[in-house]
Amino acid sequence: MPTVSLTRTFAAAGVAAVVTGVLAVSALHVLPPTAGVSPIRRTISEYAYYETGWVFNLGVLILAAGSLAVFAALAYARLVRPASFAALGLLLWSAGLAAVVYFPKHDWSVGPSTHGTIHRMASLVAFLSLPLGALLVTVMWRRERRWRGSVWLTAIPALAALAFFGVIAGAYLLTPYTGRPWWDVIPLGAVERGLAVFEVLTVLALGRWAWRASSAPDGDAVAVTAPGR
Numbered sequence: 001m002p003t004v005s006l007t008r009t010f011a012a013a014g015v016a017a018v019v020t021g022v023l024a025v026s027a028l029h030v031l032p033p034t035a036g037v038s039p040i041r042r043t044i045s046e047y048a049y050y051e052t053g054w055v056f057n058l059g060v061l062i063l064a065a066g067s068l069a070v071f072a073a074l075a076y077a078r079l080v081r082p083a084s085f086a087a088l089g090l091l092l093w094s095a096g097l098a099a100v101v102y103f104p105k106h107d108w109s110v111g112p113s114t115h116g117t118i119h120r121m122a123s124l125v126a127f128l129s130l131p132l133g134a135l136l137v138t139v140m141w142r143r144e145r146r147w148r149g150s151v152w153l154t155a156i157p158a159l160a161a162l163a164f165f166g167v168i169a170g171a172y173l174l175t176p177y178t179g180r181p182w183w184d185v186i187p188l189g190a191v192e193r194g195l196a197v198f199e200v201l202t203v204l205a206l207g208r209w210a211w212r213a214s215s216a217p218d219g220d221a222v223a224v225t226a227p228g229r
Contacts, residue, residue: 021062066203
């Protein structure tokens with residue numbers, strides 16, 4: 001069936017692209033000149049300001065493209081309706097990643113900037129929308145016995161991502177009480193990297209789910225019946 005073939009193609013290409021993008025960004029942690037950047041205190045986006053910044057930008061864009069391919073696989077497998085809140089969450093993740101590249105973070109050697117503010121907002125949208133969208137997918141299929149394993153494999157990293165996001169949000173909200181900048185209250189680099197790891201695991205879990213749907217006995221997922229998601 002053409003739909004099955006497209007589902008498998010998009011799922012495989014999406015997972016491969018996600019892994020490639022992650023490896024590219026991960027390499028910056030151990031290769032010069034960015035090996036000296038503290039993974040505990042400094043955010044990942046800081047890599048964009050080094051001479052190897054193109055590797056960071058390319059890696060993030062490949063991750064965004066791979067995530068879009070996974071979304072296409074989910075849509076072809078009929079696990080997600082293209083016009084749904086779940087789909088919106090997954091699309092905003094990819095759009096947010098692209099915006100993070102187009103609008104670099106604040107260069108604090110110069111000072112705050114408009115593009116840095118947009119970068120921060122795009123990051124928040126991306127990091128929050130993906131786990132919420134993924135959880136909506138799990139809610140839709142929680143009663144389907146054949147997808148029980150996929151539901152848990154997707155829900156666990158999505159919930160973990162939200163927990164890491166909550167640490168950042170909590171530090172920000174407690175600023176009036178700590179009397180310190182929120183990014184100094186927590187090891188921001190470590191928290192952001194933990195958040196990123198679980199976001200990526202969520203995308204990979206969705207890609208695996210789409211592939212499994214294409215390999216189901218009837219060659220396709222059952223039609224989505226949950227309304228409004």
